Amino acid sequence: MGNKIIITPSLQARLLDLEYHNLDSTKFVEQFKQIYLEETGQLLEGEIQSYNSNKSTYSAISESGYNGTAVYIDTGDSQELFIVSQGSQDTVDWLYNIKAMFAGRSISQALATDKFVDEAKKKFEVSEDVEVTGFSHSLAHNNNTVALLNYDTFDQVYSINGAQTNYYQQYFADRNFQLEVRKNFSISSSKELYEIPPQDLHDFAMEFYGDKAKNIHQTISKDDPLYAVSVVRGFFTLGSITMVDTNPDVPGLRELIADIPDDVIKDFQELAIDFAVASNEGGTNEGVKELIGIDVGAFKDKEGMELAGHIIANYDTMVRALNEKLPPLLDRVQTVTANSNEIFGSLEEAGYITERQKEVTIDHLTRIEKSLIDIEDILKDNVNLRDKLNNPFLGAGNEIVTILRLASNLVEIYMSYKEIEKTGILKRLESIKDSHGLQEMLSSMSDGLKSYIGADMIYTSTKGEPIKVNISAALQMYQKAIPILEAKSTKISNFEKAIKHELDESYKGEKRKVQDEINQMESSPSSYRFLLSKHGFYPTFNKEIKSIRVHEIFYPLEDNDFAEQLEELKKSVESGKLYIEKYRQAIEDLFEEEENVSQLFDLSRRI
Amino acid sequence: MKGKFIVALIITIFVLGGCAMDNENESKSSSANEAKEFPEVAAFEDEFTRSFLESTETTREGYYSFVSKSNSFKMDFPQDMIINEESHTVEPDDRGEYIYMEYNPEGSKDLYAVRTIQYTNFMTDEANSKKQISNSLDLELEFNEISLNNDQKLQLADFEYDEEISGIAALISNSKNQELQIIADIQCGESTQSDTCTSKKEKEKEKIMEWLETIEFINTEGR
Amino acid sequence: MPQFTFSVTEQLIPNQDYTDKKKQLRTHVDNMRADDDEFYVLVNNIIVGEDQKGKIIDAMKKETTARKDRDESIYADVTSKISKAVNSFNEQVADIKKQRLSVTYEDKTE
Numbered sequence: 001m002g003n004k005i006i007i008t009p010s011l012q013a014r015l016l017d018l019e020y021h022n023l024d025s026t027k028f029v030e031q032f033k034q035i036y037l038e039e040t041g042q043l044l045e046g047e048i049q050s051y052n053s054n055k056s057t058y059s060a061i062s063e064s065g066y067n068g069t070a071v072y073i074d075t076g077d078s079q080e081l082f083i084v085s086q087g088s089q090d091t092v093d094w095l096y097n098i099k100a101m102f103a104g105r106s107i108s109q110a111l112a113t114d115k116f117v118d119e120a121k122k123k124f125e126v127s128e129d130v131e132v133t134g135f136s137h138s139l140a141h142n143n144n145t146v147a148l149l150n151y152d153t154f155d156q157v158y159s160i161n162g163a164q165t166n167y168y169q170q171y172f173a174d175r176n177f178q179l180e181v182r183k184n185f186s187i188s189s190s191k192e193l194y195e196i197p198p199q200d201l202h203d204f205a206m207e208f209y210g211d212k213a214k215n216i217h218q219t220i221s222k223d224d225p226l227y228a229v230s231v232v233r234g235f236f237t238l239g240s241i242t243m244v245d246t247n248p249d250v251p252g253l254r255e256l257i258a259d260i261p262d263d264v265i266k267d268f269q270e271l272a273i274d275f276a277v278a279s280n281e282g283g284t285n286e287g288v289k290e291l292i293g294i295d296v297g298a299f300k301d302k303e304g305m306e307l308a309g310h311i312i313a314n315y316d317t318m319v320r321a322l323n324e325k326l327p328p329l330l331d332r333v334q335t336v337t338a339n340s341n342e343i344f345g346s347l348e349e350a351g352y353i354t355e356r357q358k359e360v361t362i363d364h365l366t367r368i369e370k371s372l373i374d375i376e377d378i379l380k381d382n383v384n385l386r387d388k389l390n391n392p393f394l395g396a397g398n399e400i401v402t403i404l405r406l407a408s409n410l411v412e413i414y415m416s417y418k419e420i421e422k423t424g425i426l427k428r429l430e431s432i433k434d435s436h437g438l439q440e441m442l443s444s445m446s447d448g449l450k451s452y453i454g455a456d457m458i459y460t461s462t463k464g465e466p467i468k469v470n471i472s473a474a475l476q477m478y479q480k481a482i483p484i485l486e487a488k489s490t491k492i493s494n495f496e497k498a499i500k501h502e503l504d505e506s507y508k509g510e511k512r513k514v515q516d517e518i519n520q521m522e523s524s525p526s527s528y529r530f531l532l533s534k535h536g537f538y539p540t541f542n543k544e545i546k547s548i549r550v551h552e553i554f555y556p557l558e559d560n561d562f563a564e565q566l567e568e569l570k571k572s573v574e575s576g577k578l579y580i581e582k583y584r585q586a587i588e589d590l591f592e593e594e595e596n597v598s599q600l601f602d603l604s605r606r607i
Numbered sequence: 608m609k610g611k612f613i614v615a616l617i618i619t620i621f622v623l624g625g626c627a628m629d630n631e632n633e634s635k636s637s638s639a640n641e642a643k644e645f646p647e648v649a650a651f652e653d654e655f656t657r658s659f660l661e662s663t664e665t666t667r668e669g670y671y672s673f674v675s676k677s678n679s680f681k682m683d684f685p686q687d688m689i690i691n692e693e694s695h696t697v698e699p700d701d702r703g704e705y706i707y708m709e710y711n712p713e714g715s716k717d718l719y720a721v722r723t724i725q726y727t728n729f730m731t732d733e734a735n736s737k738k739q740i741s742n743s744l745d746l747e748l749e750f751n752e753i754s755l756n757n758d759q760k761l762q763l764a765d766f767e768y769d770e771e772i773s774g775i776a777a778l779i780s781n782s783k784n785q786e787l788q789i790i791a792d793i794q795c796g797e798s799t800q801s802d803t804c805t806s807k808k809e810k811e812k813e814k815i816m817e818w819l820e821t822i823e824f825i826n827t828e829g830r
Numbered sequence: 831m832p833q834f835t836f837s838v839t840e841q842l843i844p845n846q847d848y849t850d851k852k853k854q855l856r857t858h859v860d861n862m863r864a865d866d867d868e869f870y871v872l873v874n875n876i877i878v879g880e881d882q883k884g885k886i887i888d889a890m891k892k893e894t895t896a897r898k899d900r901d902e903s904i905y906a907d908v909t910s911k912i913s914k915a916v917n918s919f920n921e922q923v924a925d926i927k928k929q930r931l932s933v934t935y936e937d938k939t940e
Contacts, residue, residue: 060729060784064702108696108703108727111739118735151742172694172707172723175790176745179772188719188796189712190691458878467884473875481869488865495858502851503919510923517842518929531933535838542939546833550842550931559918565911568904569862576869579897583873586886 005073005080007133009219009242010445010452011039012158016137017438017455019069019084025050028069033607034479038457038472041596043603046075051123053116061119066112068140070120081124081132083117083154085140107173109139110146114153131155137438138226139163141218145238149212150174157239158217161224161436166234167205168193177208198233205236213238221246221444223435228253232262246444247435249351256346260339267335268343288417291329293321296414299407308400311407318406322379330372337362337369352432357425364416371409371416378406449594459597461590471597474587475604478580482605485576492569499562507557518550646671648686649711655692660684666821674825677701679726680787683821685814687711688722703727717799720774720811722791722818730786733778737762740776740788744768748776758782759824765812768792773808775815785824791815835934843927848920855912859905866901870894 014035023031028050036044051070054062068085117132134144134154141162147153149165150173171178171193181187184204185196193201206213216239220227223246230237231254245252257265285297299310311318336343344358353361381402420426434440442452451458456472521528525548532540584601591597645651646663650671661672670683676697691707698704706724730736741748741764748764762778774792793811795804873894877887 060731063700064727064729065699108698108705108725111703111725111727112729114739115729115731115735118738119731122732151739168693172691172705173743175723175743175792178721179768179792182719182794183771186797188716190694190707190709190721191712194693453878456875461884465884467882467887468878470876470878473872477872477876480872484865484869484872488862488869491858491862491865495855495862498855498858499915502854503915506848506851507919507923511926514842514926514929521842521931525933528933531838531840532935535836535933537836537935543935543937545933545935547934548931549934550929552929554926555922557919557922559915562908562911562915565904565908569908572901572904575897579893582893583876583890586890587876590884590886 004078005036005044005082006040006042007158008039009160010442011035012135012219013160013438013442013445014039014455015082015084015135016160017442019086019135020438022054025052025055028052029071030607032071034472034475034604037600037603037607038475041600041603043606044073046073048073049124051120056116056119061112061116064108064112064115066109066116066143068113068116070117070124072120072124072126079126079130081117081120081126081130082135083113083120083132083144084135085113085144086137107146107150107169109143110150110173113143113147114151117147117153133158135159137161138436142166145216146170146173148215149177149209154215156215156217158219160219160438160441161221161226162218163226164230164235164237167201167236168234170205177205180204180208202236206238209238214240216240218242219244219441221435221441222252222254223247223250223432223440225253225432226436228257229265231258232265244441244444246440251350253350253352253432256350259346260342264335264339264343267332268339288414291325291417292410292413293325294318294410296410300411300414307407308403311403315403319379322375326372326376326379330369330376333365333369333372337365340365347429353425353428354423357423357428360423361420361425364419367416368413371412375406375409378402378409449591459591459594463590463592467590469587469590471600474583475600478584478601479604479607481580482577485573488576489570489573492566492573495569496562496566499560503560504557507560511554514552514554518552521548521550646686649689649714650684650686653689653711655695656684656689659690670818670821675704675706675726677704677726678825679704679728679785680724680822680824682823683818685818687714698727702729716796718796718807718811719794720792722789722815725788726786727788728783728785730780730784733762733780736778736780736786736788737764740764740778740790743788744776744790750776750778754820757823761819763816763819771795773812775812775819777819779819779822779824781824783824783826787822789819789822791819831936831938833934833936835932837930837932839928839930841928845924845927848916848923851916851919852912855916856909859908859912863905866898870898 015032018028018031018035029048032050033044033048036042049072051072053066053068056062066085068083071082071084073080073082113134117134121128121130121132132154134148134157136144136157136159138161141157141159142165144154144157144159145162145165146169148157149170167177171181181193181196181201181204185192185200187193187196218237218239219242221244260268285295288297289295299307302310340362344353344362347353348355348358439452439454442455446452448462449459451460451468453470456470459469459471461467461469525545528545528548529540531545531548532538532543537543588598588601644663645657646665648671650656650660651663659673659676661674663671665686666672666683669686671686672681673684674681676695679701685708687710688708689711691709694705694707696703696705704724704726706726708722708724710718710720737748737750744766746766746768748766750762750764753761753763758781760778760780762780764776765773766776767773772792772794774790777787777789777791779787779789793808793815795801795807799807877890
């Protein structure tokens with residue numbers, strides 16, 4: 001093999017970040033080369049093509065929910081195919097996938113990944129044995145790893161903060177694994193699968209996939225919530241793992257979670273996901289609506305008759321919604337409240353939330369639970385209530401009381417929700433999400449010289465006061481400023497042409513029109529009889545115009561000389577080129593000891 | 608004044624309540640899952656499996672009509688089998704579904720046979736789908752095309768996983784990018800003698816073949 | 831038959847307003863400005879944070895500001911030149927549309 005492509009963790013992180021920008025093919029390749037140069041100091045040479053799943057010739061791929069870009073690099077003596085995968089296309093998919101993942105099911109995204117890689121190979125006309133490397137973040141790691149384990153889609157998989165594989169998921173997805181589990185543990189129904197001690201199944205899976213795991217390379221943040229939850233039953237972490245502490249202020253959630261039973265975590269998670277997503281999208285109202293299925297905001301401020309009227313008008317839909325949403329919600333809330341001291345207590349201890357946030361949340365979750373139980377009781381009696389309602393001879397007072405009780409419970413839930421929200425705990429917990437992101441990972445990959453802001457590479461000069469220079473931006477400037485100046489040059493000549501056209505030529509045109517008119521007058525004077533009457537030569541019937549002579553005078557056009565201005569504009573372009581070089585020199589001076597800065601500038605122009 | 612309001616309120620509740628009751632009755636009667644007599648077979652006794660079955664009438668002896676939850680394919684469902692609920696999935700927009708069928712573990716222990724169906728509506732290339740099936744079994748499979756009707760193609764491969772386990776892998780596809788990747792395996796129970804095992808396996812294979820031919824895509828035009 | 835000649839100044843072609851040309855020409859200036867803006871966006875991203883100090887940084891910042899100012903004054907000059915040129919164009923075209931002419935006619939009654 002010739003010079004093999006170098007893969008560093010920060011290169012991975014930046015490539016993955018790039019993938020989320022959904023660039024077009026040319027732009028993607030350009031950025032890919034730029035990042036490669038910055039990260040390795042080397043120019044990625046050879047023929048490079050990219051292909052996005054959205055552009056797939058099979059519309060089926062783009063509809064599968066899979067999203068990724070294939071990059072094929074042919075350096076002449078070596079060929080490699082890189083697949084950069086996104087987690088999931090949209091929120092719906094993301095939610096679905098994360099829930100499915102915890103339930104240990106759904107591998108259709110892994111199937112789609114394999115299909116896309118297969119298609120990319122055909123598209124680039126590469127042989128079956130070209131090395132395929134997958135880059136993935138988050139859920140895409142699950143997809144890529146499953147694709148590697150089940151379909152040999154990849155030769156290597158590199159991931160950051162990946163969603164781990166799940167051996168229950170694999171039992172159903174990988175028949176080979178299933179058959180070996182069945183034989184090894186002598187099970188004869190899928191029910192028995194859940195009776196195998198999880199640790200045994202875990203160990204068996206680790207051993208079964210041991211060989212393939214050698215091709216999996218993961219970088220994981222200790223603070224990544226996804227890493228924390230992968231302690232629950234079913235998950236197994238494959239491959240070589242590099243742990244990074246991306247948020248030194250907190251210890252990470254994994255150890256906290258390790259003490260909490262699986263089903264409690266699952267309930268907490270589902271509750272938190274529904275809660276957070278709905279609140280994110282539509283505030284408190286939507287949050288509550290998602291949880292209990294009722295738009296409490298529509299009546300929470302009403303009282304007495306007005307409130308009763310509203311409830312009556314919406315009674316049917318409300319009861320339906322409650323019937324559907326309440327039982328699972330109550331289940332989850334009860335699991336969480338039963339363990340709330342443990343969950344919120346350890347969150348507080350670890351510094352994720354404040355004491356007040358803990359107390360208010362626990363208090364109001366208990367209140368929500370009480371209201372939910374009361375609603376459940378009301379609904380249990382509801383059948384009876386309805387029977388009564390159908391009978392006009394039975395007393396009415398009770399029903400009104402019941403309806404108002406229902407309403408007041410709903411309002412209570414709403415208010416409690418609002419109180420929890422007010423503490424800022426949701427925002428606080430949301431910041432945990434940052435530890436799942438690529439940018440926090442990149443930020444942690446700093447050394448004395450190099451660091452990152454967003455996905456840009458920053459150099460810090462240590463000569464005197466530290467000075468931060470965005471090297472990505474500097475190289476971009478150096479690379480793109482010349483084309484921009486050239487574009488400006490073109491615009492200056494366009495302007496020059498426009499002056500000629502709008503003034504000189506236009507003036508000539510006007511002159512020509514006048515001249516035409518003169519010629520016309522002189523050649524057919526008789527058509528200009530109106531001149532006689534116009535100038536008072538009456539009567540006109542006995543007169544005939546014999547000739548017209550125009551004594552034309554045309555002065556040359558004045559004030560049309562832009563030479564001075566054009567000269568200035570052109571000078572500005574020229575001085576721009578000097579300015580760029582000066583800027584480059586200034587940056588090189590800041591980083592005198594770093595030899596490669598100068599080389600980076602040189603190479604950046606060859607991208 | 609207050610009394611009048613309450614009377615009006617009650618009348619309103621009667622009307623609305625009445626409506627609600629009607630709706631409820633309607634929805635109850637349309638569900639096949641309520642208070643009815645079911646055939647005493649595993650497929651109906653298992654509540655989850657029952658939810659896929661269209662009717663209590665057999666389509667042929669021992670089979671009931673099954674419609675997938677994504678509403679993308681149907682088949683004759685064997686009465687002795689049940690569907691694993693934990694692993695069942697329907698993807699957003701009905702773009703995929705996974706079914707895991709096995710014989711009722713309460714029933715005969717002669718045979719352990721699992722049939723899995725992976726449906727997707729984003730099939731790209733037939734060869735790739737066959738490769739995926741082969742890879743999942745870690746075997747080199749040779750597929751034969753069996754039938755071609757209604758724009759639907761069935762391709763089959765017999766496999767011997769090892770001395771114990773054999774089975775049939777199948778790919779059913781059509782020109783609308785729909786595909787079903789099916790793996791049906793057969794394993795004799797521990798108590799089964801090796802000589803009877805072979806004949807049991809042969810019989811099961813025949814059943815699988817018969818079953819495969821009942822699987823059909825449901826054409827949903829304009830999706 | 832006798833012929834007579836008279837001389838008059840005549841509007842040969844109706845007048846027209848060419849002020850629109852200002853807009854036409856200014857578009858080109860706007861286009862150049864857009865390139866400059868793009869250029870400065872690239873440049874401005876390089877130094878991280880506004881408050882960084884240092885000899886080299888100060889020098890570059892000064893250079894950038896001077897350059898921007900110079901470009902701005904060129905554009906201002908170009909814009910006023912455009913205005914002047916088009917106004918003048920308007921007047922001059924109006925001028926050439928009026929010409930002096932001698933008309934000779936024959937009087938048949940005499």
